[in-house]
Amino acid sequence: MNNKTIASKTITNDPNLSMKYRKLLFLMAALILAPAALTAQDSESSDDDNAYAKMIEGAEVSEGFFTFYQKDGKLLMAVSEDQLDSDFLLNYQIARGIGSSGLYGGTMLNIFEAELVALRKQNDRIMLVNKPHRYNAEAGTPQARAVDLTYGESILETAKVEATNEDGMMLIDVHSWFVGDLSNISQRIQFALSSRPGQPGRASLDRDRSFVEMVESFPENSNVQAMLTFRNQERSAPRTVPDSRFVPVSIFYSIAKLPEEPMKPRMADDRLGYFMTVHKDFTETQEEFFQRFVNRWRLECDGPRDAEGLCEPKEPIVYYLENTIPERYRQPMMEGVEAWGDAFEEAGFKNAIRAEMLPDSASAGDIRYATLRWNVSDQPGYGAIGPSVVDPRTGEILDADMLYEANMFLGQVNTFRNFVEPQEAINEIYNVTAEELELMKMGVKTESFFTEMGTQTNLVRTALMANGLLEAGAPMPDEFVDQATRWVTMHEVGHTLGLRHNFRSSTDTPVNRLHDTSFTGPRGVFSSVMDYPSPNIAPNGEENGHFYNTGVGSYDRWVISYGYTPDDDDAEEIARRAAEPGHAYGSDEDARGSAAIDPNVNVFSLSADPLAWGRQRADLIRGMLPVLPDIALEDDMPYYEVTDLFSSAFFQYARALAPSVKYIGGQYQHRDHIGDPNGRMPFEPVPLEKQREALNTIVDYAFAENAIRLPQDVYQKFGANRWSHWGNSNTYSGRIDFPLHQTLLGVQSSLLSQLFNPVRLQRVRDTEVKFGAENTVTIPELMDTVTEAIWSEAWNSPGSNIGSNRRDLQRAHLDAVIGLVTDAPNGTPADARSVARLVLQDLHERLERRLAPPAFDFDTYTRAHLVESKERIERALEAGLSLEN
Incomplete structure (x- = not known):
């Protein structure tokens, strides 16, 4: 001491x-x-x-929103005291996928709703926490304290503070954050590799084969891209993976600054279609718990309005085209972007939106640049997609990166080669799952969109060749390619402006004005580019008008004026114009699934009379099928050109018939509010005569004896695709030759299944009570009409021989009706089961009379079929009676 x-x-x-x-x-x-x-x-x-x-010292530095240092296998992030406890966004995107199985480069993993995160310091560690943002209450209220106590934060990652300098700046090693499963991509990988449908496969992250690929920082965001390798323990992987044992996927993480001053939100309205940011507010002063904000860009006037009531925006919306886009498509894409300027003028802005090429000095990763990008996937996954990043506090759109697949554009120019099952044209509308529908509501496209665009283009190609406007084997005309490119660009830009699909907009165009360019020019072939249209092809003998919209439609101008007008009071008045002509709206949940009730809300149809348009389109196709070899084959061309065109044409034939099903027990649905000008009731019945017209359309074009006929010499020219290599299928559903019976029956069975769907049968009974049995097609009328059409050869004496496809259809009909009697699906009304029993009894009596002496001299096929059918009915009636007792 x-x-x-x-x-x-x-x-x-x-x-x-x-x-x-x-x-x-x-x-x-x-x-x-x-x-x-x-x-x-x-x-x-x-x-x-x-x-x-x-x-x-000596590290590779990326300065910006966050500053990163790369050195010795570490990724050090500098964090200041000011950055602690401050909210920012974390977004995940697949930078490089495998080109198949839903893993496509450029697709966002958290569409529209980035994670709201913050950094918290606990002792000597910093934690990345995911904050709940959907639940809130007015600050300072007891409810706000209750919200804080109820909804906690998820800790996503942690890191030790490695060092602190004299300014209080802390260094943490975040390498394991990004070379890890922060994005939860492993779940998608597992399902992509699974050999058991609906079950995850076995795959795990291999950190030794994973690394940080790229780090970049900009003033408002920082990005990290990591190449992750997943060790595959399944027996196979998509062919696009070079070595099936090691599956590579690059994840792009974007950390973005939130606006310092939150944008004033615009409340959503159910009469118009916007993507929404939704909060649940527990403050008692709110009229209801949910607060719904439209997703939109921040657009504010930079000064007073001019004499026309327009102002310049402080910051216009600018979309940049990446130089990966082929030069051929750049001009129509730019036109597709800038076409939205007309809509913004209705909202009070001039020069509000423009398109430019992305400067070489700029990066698509910089959140200040909204981009259009090109994608070259092996297996098409969506055709085109338009996701965006949104401020979860207000719905403000902060960034957008649209993707366009090269496969879809190649299909627009040259013949679409994928074999399609025509019955899927019906099934994918009515048999959609709840999970698929949720994705569709967010604007996510599936492979079916690519297939649709390909078969549509083939149909246009066939029609042009049939009319002598295109030579066999020649590429599609520039006019068509430009219109299709412009439309799909307008559609995806619309998504990034905040707009949902509108599958009712085609009904704003009368069927007799579809090819009147003086009408479709200013109004559109369909009143919204957010529709999924069918290309507008004129019936034989008529001059073709516009294939697609050349600009935005009347609905688009209305919906943009609502979302972007600066004045909230003006917006409220704009929303009340839902009943005006040109403002028809219905989205994904209105168009798809067995619960879809309105025959005017359809994907891939046209006109105010989808039924009349469907017959026109079906007649066009029926007229082309017998001459396919004549118009499609030239010297030295393979015969499979005919097969490809038939497959596409018959797919579109089924598409044309699909809306007819909705008329049976259907109701027109409206979104008008009480007191709206010319407001309508929420549901109005489809008139009885229209329901019968729809049922007769299905009978005439699918169930009648002569509904679908293909000359033998045409069928004989259905050639086989004999290219044997990766990326090409040289069989049709496993067969070298074309499966004609299977293809025809597939469409017929799908229509039959939807007519007898339990939800539809329930709705028929409800409409009998709601609007009167005299005003709807009843279950007995439905079943009797279908049965008589399908069994016409045996319905009346003396009968006639029955062709092979007709026998297949009759067996499918028996399967359906017997199923209602012996094993009715859940939800089937008891009345439907009773009527089905009566139908079987009546059919049994008729078959007995046809087979009783002196019987018609049936051929062996027909007699064997009728005998077997009669015995099947007998066993079904006995089994059904036993079940009832």
Whole structure:
């Protein structure tokens, strides 16, 4: 012990000293000891600075929103005290996928709703926390305290503070954050590799084969891209993976700044179609719990309006085309972007939107640049997609990166080669799963969109060849390619402006005005580019108008004026114009699934009369099928050209018939509110005559004896694709020759299944009560009409021989009706089962009479079929009676 310590301890412990003297001695001791203490603190601070400097010395630096240092296998992120507890966005995107199985480069993993995250410091560690943002209450209220107590934060990652400099800047190693499963991509990988449908496969992240590929920082965001390798324990992988044991996927992480001043939100309205940011607000002053904000860009006037009521925006919306886009498509894409300027003028803005090429000095990863990008996947996954990044507090769109697949555009120019199952044209509308529908509601496209665009183009190609406007084997005309490119660009840009699909917009165009360009020019072939249209092909003998919209439609101008007008009161009045002509709206949940109720809300149809348009399109196709070889084949061309065109044409034939099903027990649905000008009731019945017209359309074009006929000499020219290599299928559903019976029956069976769907049968009964049985096609009328059409050869005496496809259809009909009697699907009304039993009894009696002497001299096929059918009915009636008892 030194003398200073002895003196201090001895003097201060002397009880005889006064308090004042003790304080003086304490002060003297502190002055003596202070230099040593200060020297120690300076040394500690200096050591920290030295450690900080040493850790970043020689590192590769990326300065910006967050600053990163790459060195010695570490990824160091500098975090200031100011950045702690501050909210920012974290978004995940597949930078490089495998070109198949839903893993496509450029697709966002958290569409529209990036993670709201913050950095928290706990002792010597910094934690990345995911904050709940869907639930809130007015600040300072008891409800706000309850929300804080109820909804906690998820800790996504943690890292130790490695060093701190004199400015309080901390270094943490975040390499494992990004070379890890922060995005939860492993779940998608597992399902992509699974050999068991619906079950995850076995795959795990191999960190030794994973690394950071790229780090970049900009003023408003920082990005990290990591190449992740997943070790595959399944037996196979998509062919696009070079080595099936090791599956590579690159993940692009974007950390983005939130606007310092949140944008004033625009409340959503159910009469118009916007993507929404939705909060649940527990403040009692709210009219309801949910607060719904439209997703939109921040657009504000930069000064007063001019004489026409327009103003220039402070910051226009600019979309940049990446130089990966082929030059052939750049001009129509730019036109597709800038076509939206007309809509923004209705909202009160001029020069609000423009398109430019992305400067070479700029990066698509910079959140300040919204981009259009090109994708070259092996197996098409979506055709085109338009996701965006949104501020979860207000719905403000902060960034958008649209993707366009090369496969779809190649299909627009040259013949679409994928074999399609025509029955899928019906099934993918009515048999959609809840999971698929949720994705569609967010604007996510599936492979079916690519297939649709390909078969549509083939149909246009066939029609042009049939009319002598295109030579066999020639590429599609520039006019068509430009219109298709412009439309798909307008559609995807619309998504990034906040707009949902609108599958009712085609009904704003009368069927007799479809090819009147004076009408479709200003109004559109369909009133919204957010529709999924069918290309507008004129019936034989008529001059063709526009294939697709050349600009945005009347609905598009209306919906943009609602979302982007600066004045909230104006927006409220704009929303009340839902009943005006040109403002028809219905989205994904209205168009798809067995619950779809409105025959005017359809994907891939046209006109205010989808039924009349469907017959026109079906007649066009029926007229082309017998001459396919004549118009499609030239010298030295392979015969499979005919097969490809038939497959596409028949797919579109089924598409044309699909809306007819919705008329049976259907209701027209409207979104008008009480008091809206010319407001309509929420549901209006489809008139009985229209329902019967729809049922007769299905009978005439699918179930009647002569509904689908293909001359033998045409069928004989259906050639086989004999290219045998990866990326090409040289069979049709496993067969070298074309499966004609299977293809025809597939469409017929799908229509039959939808007519007898339990939900549809329920709806028919409900409409009988709701609007009167005399105003709807009843279950007995539905079943009797279908049965008589399908069994026409045996319906009346003496009967006639039955062809092979007809026998297949009759067996499918028996399967359906017997199923209603013996094993009715859940939800089937009891009345439907009773009527089905009566139908079987009636059919049994007719078959007995046809087979009783003196019977018609049926051929062996027909007689065997009728005998078997009669016996099947007998067994079904006995089984059904046993089940009932």
